[in-house]
Amino acid sequence: MGKDDRRLWVHIYLSLTEKAASLxxxxxxxxxxxxxxxxxxxxxxxxxxxxxxMWYEKAAEKDHIEAKGKLGLIYLKALNISKSKETSFLTWIRRSIILQKL
Incomplete structure:
Protein backbone atom coordinates (compact mmCIF):
# COMPACT_ATOMS: atom_id res chain seq x y z
CA MET A 1 0.00 0.00 0.00
CA GLY A 2 1.46 3.33 -1.06
CA LYS A 3 1.51 6.64 0.78
CA ASP A 4 -1.48 7.93 -1.21
CA ASP A 5 -3.51 4.83 -0.29
CA ARG A 6 -2.66 5.23 3.40
CA ARG A 7 -3.54 8.93 3.25
CA LEU A 8 -6.93 8.08 1.71
CA TRP A 9 -7.71 5.41 4.33
CA VAL A 10 -6.73 7.71 7.21
CA HIS A 11 -8.92 10.50 5.85
CA ILE A 12 -11.83 8.08 5.46
CA TYR A 13 -11.26 6.79 9.01
CA LEU A 14 -11.01 10.31 10.41
CA SER A 15 -14.12 11.43 8.54
CA LEU A 16 -16.15 8.50 9.89
CA THR A 17 -14.71 8.93 13.37
CA GLU A 18 -15.59 12.63 13.44
CA LYS A 19 -19.09 11.87 12.20
CA ALA A 20 -19.58 9.34 15.02
CA ALA A 21 -17.99 11.77 17.50
CA SER A 22 -20.38 14.52 16.47
CA LEU A 23 -23.22 12.09 17.24
CA MET A 54 -11.91 19.86 21.64
CA TRP A 55 -12.54 16.11 21.15
CA TYR A 56 -10.80 15.10 24.38
CA GLU A 57 -12.92 17.63 26.31
CA LYS A 58 -16.14 16.27 24.83
CA ALA A 59 -15.19 12.70 25.82
CA ALA A 60 -13.85 13.77 29.23
CA GLU A 61 -17.07 15.59 30.04
CA LYS A 62 -18.79 12.22 29.63
CA ASP A 63 -16.32 10.60 32.09
CA HIS A 64 -13.95 8.96 29.58
CA ILE A 65 -11.00 8.26 31.88
CA GLU A 66 -8.28 8.18 29.22
CA ALA A 67 -9.52 11.44 27.69
CA LYS A 68 -9.30 13.09 31.10
CA GLY A 69 -5.75 11.85 31.46
CA LYS A 70 -4.76 13.09 28.00
CA LEU A 71 -6.29 16.50 28.73
CA GLY A 72 -4.39 16.69 31.98
CA LEU A 73 -1.13 15.98 30.19
CA ILE A 74 -1.85 18.48 27.42
CA TYR A 75 -2.68 21.18 29.96
CA LEU A 76 0.34 20.25 32.04
CA LYS A 77 2.62 20.71 29.03
CA ALA A 78 0.61 23.78 27.94
CA LEU A 79 0.69 22.88 24.25
CA ASN A 80 -0.95 25.60 22.15
CA ILE A 81 -3.32 26.69 24.89
CA SER A 82 -3.84 29.94 26.75
CA LYS A 83 -2.56 30.50 30.27
CA SER A 84 -6.10 30.36 31.64
CA LYS A 85 -6.36 26.70 30.64
CA GLU A 86 -3.05 25.70 32.22
CA THR A 87 -4.75 25.30 35.59
CA SER A 88 -7.36 23.00 34.07
CA PHE A 89 -4.95 20.08 34.02
CA LEU A 90 -5.36 19.58 37.77
CA THR A 91 -9.12 19.39 37.44
CA TRP A 92 -8.98 16.72 34.73
CA ILE A 93 -6.26 14.72 36.48
CA ARG A 94 -8.25 14.74 39.73
CA ARG A 95 -11.43 13.66 37.94
CA SER A 96 -9.56 10.86 36.22
CA ILE A 97 -8.07 9.63 39.49
CA ILE A 98 -11.42 9.76 41.28
CA LEU A 99 -13.12 7.74 38.54
CA GLN A 100 -10.38 5.13 38.55
CA LYS A 101 -10.86 4.65 42.30
CA LEU A 102 -14.63 4.08 42.02
Missing amino acids: DYIEAQYMAGIVYGFGLLEIDLQADFAKAI
Missing part, protein backbone atom coordinates in the same frame (compact mmCIF):
# COMPACT_ATOMS: atom_id res chain seq x y z
CA ASP A 24 -21.89 11.86 20.83
CA TYR A 25 -20.14 8.49 20.60
CA ILE A 26 -17.64 8.85 23.43
CA GLU A 27 -15.02 6.44 22.11
CA ALA A 28 -15.09 8.15 18.71
CA GLN A 29 -14.52 11.51 20.43
CA TYR A 30 -11.52 10.05 22.23
CA MET A 31 -10.12 8.46 19.04
CA ALA A 32 -10.50 11.73 17.11
CA GLY A 33 -8.54 13.39 19.91
CA ILE A 34 -5.79 10.81 19.56
CA VAL A 35 -5.47 11.23 15.79
CA TYR A 36 -5.40 15.02 16.04
CA GLY A 37 -3.16 14.97 19.11
CA PHE A 38 -0.46 12.84 17.55
CA GLY A 39 -0.90 13.50 13.84
CA LEU A 40 0.46 11.05 11.32
CA LEU A 41 3.67 12.39 9.85
CA GLU A 42 3.96 9.40 7.52
CA ILE A 43 1.06 10.79 5.51
CA ASP A 44 1.69 14.49 6.25
CA LEU A 45 -1.19 14.83 8.74
CA GLN A 46 0.14 17.34 11.24
CA ALA A 47 -0.99 17.37 14.86
CA ASP A 48 -3.79 19.84 15.56
CA PHE A 49 -3.88 20.40 19.32
CA ALA A 50 -6.93 22.68 19.21
CA LYS A 51 -8.99 19.90 17.60
CA ALA A 52 -7.46 17.26 19.87
CA ILE A 53 -8.40 19.29 22.95
Whole structure:
Protein backbone atom coordinates (compact mmCIF):
# COMPACT_ATOMS: atom_id res chain seq x y z
CA MET A 1 0.00 0.00 0.00
CA GLY A 2 1.46 3.33 -1.06
CA LYS A 3 1.51 6.64 0.78
CA ASP A 4 -1.48 7.93 -1.21
CA ASP A 5 -3.51 4.83 -0.29
CA ARG A 6 -2.66 5.23 3.40
CA ARG A 7 -3.54 8.93 3.25
CA LEU A 8 -6.93 8.08 1.71
CA TRP A 9 -7.71 5.41 4.33
CA VAL A 10 -6.73 7.71 7.21
CA HIS A 11 -8.92 10.50 5.85
CA ILE A 12 -11.83 8.08 5.46
CA TYR A 13 -11.26 6.79 9.01
CA LEU A 14 -11.01 10.31 10.41
CA SER A 15 -14.12 11.43 8.54
CA LEU A 16 -16.15 8.50 9.89
CA THR A 17 -14.71 8.93 13.37
CA GLU A 18 -15.59 12.63 13.44
CA LYS A 19 -19.09 11.87 12.20
CA ALA A 20 -19.58 9.34 15.02
CA ALA A 21 -17.99 11.77 17.50
CA SER A 22 -20.38 14.52 16.47
CA LEU A 23 -23.22 12.09 17.24
CA ASP A 24 -21.89 11.86 20.83
CA TYR A 25 -20.14 8.49 20.60
CA ILE A 26 -17.64 8.85 23.43
CA GLU A 27 -15.02 6.44 22.11
CA ALA A 28 -15.09 8.15 18.71
CA GLN A 29 -14.52 11.51 20.43
CA TYR A 30 -11.52 10.05 22.23
CA MET A 31 -10.12 8.46 19.04
CA ALA A 32 -10.50 11.73 17.11
CA GLY A 33 -8.54 13.39 19.91
CA ILE A 34 -5.79 10.81 19.56
CA VAL A 35 -5.47 11.23 15.79
CA TYR A 36 -5.40 15.02 16.04
CA GLY A 37 -3.16 14.97 19.11
CA PHE A 38 -0.46 12.84 17.55
CA GLY A 39 -0.90 13.50 13.84
CA LEU A 40 0.46 11.05 11.32
CA LEU A 41 3.67 12.39 9.85
CA GLU A 42 3.96 9.40 7.52
CA ILE A 43 1.06 10.79 5.51
CA ASP A 44 1.69 14.49 6.25
CA LEU A 45 -1.19 14.83 8.74
CA GLN A 46 0.14 17.34 11.24
CA ALA A 47 -0.99 17.37 14.86
CA ASP A 48 -3.79 19.84 15.56
CA PHE A 49 -3.88 20.40 19.32
CA ALA A 50 -6.93 22.68 19.21
CA LYS A 51 -8.99 19.90 17.60
CA ALA A 52 -7.46 17.26 19.87
CA ILE A 53 -8.40 19.29 22.95
CA MET A 54 -11.91 19.86 21.64
CA TRP A 55 -12.54 16.11 21.15
CA TYR A 56 -10.80 15.10 24.38
CA GLU A 57 -12.92 17.63 26.31
CA LYS A 58 -16.14 16.27 24.83
CA ALA A 59 -15.19 12.70 25.82
CA ALA A 60 -13.85 13.77 29.23
CA GLU A 61 -17.07 15.59 30.04
CA LYS A 62 -18.79 12.22 29.63
CA ASP A 63 -16.32 10.60 32.09
CA HIS A 64 -13.95 8.96 29.58
CA ILE A 65 -11.00 8.26 31.88
CA GLU A 66 -8.28 8.18 29.22
CA ALA A 67 -9.52 11.44 27.69
CA LYS A 68 -9.30 13.09 31.10
CA GLY A 69 -5.75 11.85 31.46
CA LYS A 70 -4.76 13.09 28.00
CA LEU A 71 -6.29 16.50 28.73
CA GLY A 72 -4.39 16.69 31.98
CA LEU A 73 -1.13 15.98 30.19
CA ILE A 74 -1.85 18.48 27.42
CA TYR A 75 -2.68 21.18 29.96
CA LEU A 76 0.34 20.25 32.04
CA LYS A 77 2.62 20.71 29.03
CA ALA A 78 0.61 23.78 27.94
CA LEU A 79 0.69 22.88 24.25
CA ASN A 80 -0.95 25.60 22.15
CA ILE A 81 -3.32 26.69 24.89
CA SER A 82 -3.84 29.94 26.75
CA LYS A 83 -2.56 30.50 30.27
CA SER A 84 -6.10 30.36 31.64
CA LYS A 85 -6.36 26.70 30.64
CA GLU A 86 -3.05 25.70 32.22
CA THR A 87 -4.75 25.30 35.59
CA SER A 88 -7.36 23.00 34.07
CA PHE A 89 -4.95 20.08 34.02
CA LEU A 90 -5.36 19.58 37.77
CA THR A 91 -9.12 19.39 37.44
CA TRP A 92 -8.98 16.72 34.73
CA ILE A 93 -6.26 14.72 36.48
CA ARG A 94 -8.25 14.74 39.73
CA ARG A 95 -11.43 13.66 37.94
CA SER A 96 -9.56 10.86 36.22
CA ILE A 97 -8.07 9.63 39.49
CA ILE A 98 -11.42 9.76 41.28
CA LEU A 99 -13.12 7.74 38.54
CA GLN A 100 -10.38 5.13 38.55
CA LYS A 101 -10.86 4.65 42.30
CA LEU A 102 -14.63 4.08 42.02
